[in-house]
Amino acid sequence: MVHRVDNPVPRKSGPEAAVARGDAGTSDYPDHLDSGLLKVTSVCVLAAIMTILDTTVVNVAQRTFISQFGSTQAVVAWTATGYTLALAAVIPMTGWAADRFGTKRLFIGSVVLFTAGSLLCAVAGDITQLIAFRVVQGLGGGMLMPLVFTILTREAGPRRLGRLMSVLGIPMLLGPVGGPVLGGWLIDDYGWRWIFLINVPIGVVAVTLAALIFAKDRPSGAEPFDIVGMLLLSPGLASFLYGVSSLPEHGSVTDPQVWVPAVIGAALVAGFVAHALLRAAHPLIDLRLFTNRVMALANAAMLVFAAAFFGAILLLPSYFQQLFHQTPFQSGLHVIPQGLGAMITMPVAGRLMDRQGPGKIVLVGITLMCTGMGVFAYGSWHQDAYLPVLVTGLVVFGLGMGCTMMPLSGAAVQTLRPEQVARGSTLINVNQRVAGSVGTAVMSVILTNQVNRSDAVSAANRVAALQEQARTSGRPLDPAALPAEALRPGFAQQVMHDLSHAYTMVFVVAAVMIAAAYLPAAFLPRKPVAHGSPAPVG
Template sequence: MTKPPDIGAAEAAPDKLDAAVLKVAGVVVLGAVMSILDITVVTVAIPTFMTDFQSSVEVVAWTMTGYTLALASVIPLTGWAADRFGTKRLYLAALSFFIIGSVLCSMAWSIESLVAFRVIQGIGGGMLMPLGMTIMTHAAGPQRIGRVMAVLGVPMLLGPICGPILGGWLIDSFSWHWIFLINLPLGLIALVLAFVVFAPDQPKPSESFDFVGMLLASPGLALFLFGVSSIPEKGTVLAGRVLIPAIVGAILLVAFVFHALRTEHPLIDLRLFENVSLRYSVLTMSLFATAFFGAGFLLPNYLQQVRGETAFDSGLLMAPQGIGAMLTMPIAGFLVDRIGPGKIVLVGITLITAGLAGFTQLGPDTSYLLIGAALVVMGLGMGATMMPVMTAAIQTLTHAQVARGSTLMNIVNQTAASIGTATMSVVLAAQLNDHDEAKMAIAATVNPELAAQIPPSIVEQGLELAADAFSSTYWVTVVVAALTLIPAFFLPRSKPKAPVDAEAVALV
């Protein structure tokens, strides 16, 4: 009987990423860049949407919230759908959804239609990253996942940095429609390349669909994240709009856990937690994403509210973080495949903690050189942390488990990032609410007409208090980042053995 091609692929695969794998990586990165960019590119368009659609900031914010919730809701389905329909077919379908959603967004005639079309966009965008991870892992084999994940980390770096810059340029030079229309040519190129480059799907008997799990997990995750995402707007966790959906969502998710542990083929395979490496990877990712993405919420707000920078300039000022990550990410990817992720992640988290500590000293006139240096240190740490943790989670999974494992890690990443952003916004709001002068100074910074009506001494004092609020909030991120060292200590510190795929062995 013929031996299946994926048995022993890790040993047979060349040590370096060959041309075939790099082609797959290029297509996946193109799709992931579009998906992640669209999370951040809309931020700079919010004032334009408010003016063009004559709507309030609370309503316009749904252009971001709707996309994020659709993205989060569809992620749990990705693992089952990838097994059922094949990764290539599903990737092409997700990319098509994303392109269609983008074109529809550019044609929106009201804020309600724009929000609806952003949901369609998010359905496609939510599947692109976990599917891309699965496709690249299968193409490279477990022994080269570190370098593959380093490549996939590129869009995660480019999104938060380039999103505001690209969005600002397109809106200023053309119109807001182009922040969506630009996805059409890029998406069509990605669609053609994916069809040509990706290996054909190999049909196999499908598992039964966990319909009950879908009714619990997807709405539960969406409601929980909606409640958490409403905290910045409401300013308190006690608001009904926060508590009710968050509690209902949490109850549904807890019910899903009990259901999944008693179901043979659950929507999200929680039995993967029996894998020690994945278990500690999830804990590490949860704390890391909470600290890192929470901090990512703080700095743009400091630059705009305290320093008076535009969203476009804020994006430029945050570029050093991406530069730092680009320096360490390929090195970390290479070393992970050689010595395992444990030691590398410990170094990365230490650097992130040190970089975050620098922001605890923010003042109203802190040198941009010092801010840039702290961002470089954070970037160096991020490049040695995020994708190595993903690698630690997936490296020891069998071929059949990879789709479910990448889905699980993307859910963890999305949820922790939302919790981190909400937590830091609440802590910051609590700090600012104690000082009316700080809120007045921030209002004057973003409104020149108001600034002319307030004595300069009051504005100066208020900005000092506002900067203190930001620096105090950064201490929370430092503590969470430092706690990340605990689960990271238990990550593998040696080159992993190739996992044995029981199903494939049975076919030999």
């Protein structure tokens, strides 16, 4: 059975005809997840896993890149930053490209480009080549997540979208949870090149299956490309995110390397907003979608939630490494309880969303996430309660994440008309990317500022730097060069205490930010909705 992934020629009945007419209602789709839909979903999940894992798997390889290429942390960080900026640059044009060329064609092309970029990364001979090839990866991977949302939303219909989003949530979980584990294992046992080579067979399989399973494209090709919008939004997002991502390194928004690109980027984005609302007949991203109340509420909740979630989750591996002296692989394993919690609730959340709308289950999820993050913050302060408290906090946090992330993404596009889905999927992905980057920068700055206030931690960092210098030079460490604080009794305990306090502050801030998502989430619909419906709350 071959399912369509784009607008076909209208037929007399069924979801395909309804989508082609632009009037799909709940009666046009079956209630169950049939085999054809699951085949399309499996291809989408395969590609999504590949791209999301690569967002986090490189983080554990940073020290390896430094030693392998004889580079510095500032330069090596561009292997992550370049990838992120490339993602941000191409995401905005995904909606137009999907409508113009068709989702099947664009999906296959994106996977091919990402896979080629992965192969080039694996054979990179120096750090400059690796950074350039990571940009190629990002250009291919940036369109895939919006495309996956578009394909599955059109295929599922509103009554099955919640259950299908729970399936799509698998790669969303594997990214932050499985990335550090997979990266640590591959680097330790096979070498850093395999964190890229592993994508090649996955990409080949995904392209082959998409060519066989996805139906032939019948793109609309009606709307002209918004060139002015692209020249404003894509470089604007990239410049803004570059400035924001530079904040942890420079420590202050007054640093020119932070505020100059951020202000330029914000000005370009503001220019795009004015262009899209006042001048463009067919803007690159249709901001008029925010007149749909559910779309606006879901994006508002996602903005706050994603900033807190991605900012806090990125620091969990370093928390375990610094306070419990674990290896990257071990720290990755300790994040698994969070993923297990999410896997328990995600299928239930999907079914409830289809039956009752997203409102109730999202509120439950936010409550669980706040509770879990609060428990984890308490456990990070009282380290003697590590196993019973920290693990419990991560499990509860994961339970809430399974009830929040994908229902919010589904709610954002659930009430859109079929012809609006591609642009709506692009909008929610831009929102997630901006929120995640801002949240990561904010949490890192909070942690850095807290750490800098500690004389003990500063002294410990100085000792670590001296030890590294001694190791690389082959000369013994000169005790006279050690800071005075490092020679005082109880120095190690003070360092652990201050580090624990610094991380606790980050997790408390994250809990407060997640709680702020209550306000927009409280107004999400609590009844099943259909494409293009007003979706009443009550």
